Amino acid sequence: MRRAQPAPGEKRSAVQAKGACVCGAVSFEIDVPAVWAWHDHSQRSRHAHGAAYATYVGSWKSRFRMLEGEAHVARYEDAEAGTVRSFCARCGTPLFYERAPSPKIVNIPRANFTTRTGREPRYHMHVSEQADWTWAGEKLSPLKGYPGVMWVPPGRGRKPPPDDVI
Numbered sequence: 001m002r003r004a005q006p007a008p009g010e011k012r013s014a015v016q017a018k019g020a021c022v023c024g025a026v027s028f029e030i031d032v033p034a035v036w037a038w039h040d041h042s043q044r045s046r047h048a049h050g051a052a053y054a055t056y057v058g059s060w061k062s063r064f065r066m067l068e069g070e071a072h073v074a075r076y077e078d079a080e081a082g083t084v085r086s087f088c089a090r091c092g093t094p095l096f097y098e099r100a101p102s103p104k105i106v107n108i109p110r111a112n113f114t115t116r117t118g119r120e121p122r123y124h125m126h127v128s129e130q131a132d133w134t135w136a137g138e139k140l141s142p143l144k145g146y147p148g149v150m151w152v153p154p155g156r157g158r159k160p161p162p163d164d165v166i
């Protein structure tokens with residue numbers, strides 16, 4: 001997957017999207033356009049990212065190239081889930097997500113890219129696992145006395161499930 005150079009005779013598109021981790025030790029590129037882009041609401045991705053959900057850009061591995069920092073990439077194989085997640089061992093940024101059902105695809109967090117990828121994230125996967133605390137676009141109001149803080153006033157958000165009612 002991590003070839004620094006295209007194989008001899010390999011077609012390379014004229015446009016690449018570049019990405020990197022937070023500390024900059026690891027950088028990579030994919031040929032544009034990517035295969036697709038999607039929001040992952042699964043519990044595992046939510047946990048691995050420490051975020052409400054993860055938004056990925058899927059690229060053919062053959063259209064992916066490491067540019068720098070391969071030595072900083074750490075891999076975690078989750079045999080039960082059939083996945084491999086890679087991250088920067090220096091700064092912790094999630095980098096690559098590989099799934100057994102799609103062995104030719106590498107999923108890369110959209111947030112890692114500094115340029116456009118040629119795909120809008122129009123697809124939502126594992127919506128049934130979506131966290132009930134995910135902000136779903138409810139109308140926000142300024143919080144009085146706290147400049148810059150917005151909030152969802154009571155009664156405007158989604159109703160919590162019965163377990164959360166105190």
Ligand SMILES: [Zn+2]
Nearest residue numbers: 021023088091
């Ligand atoms: Zn890093």
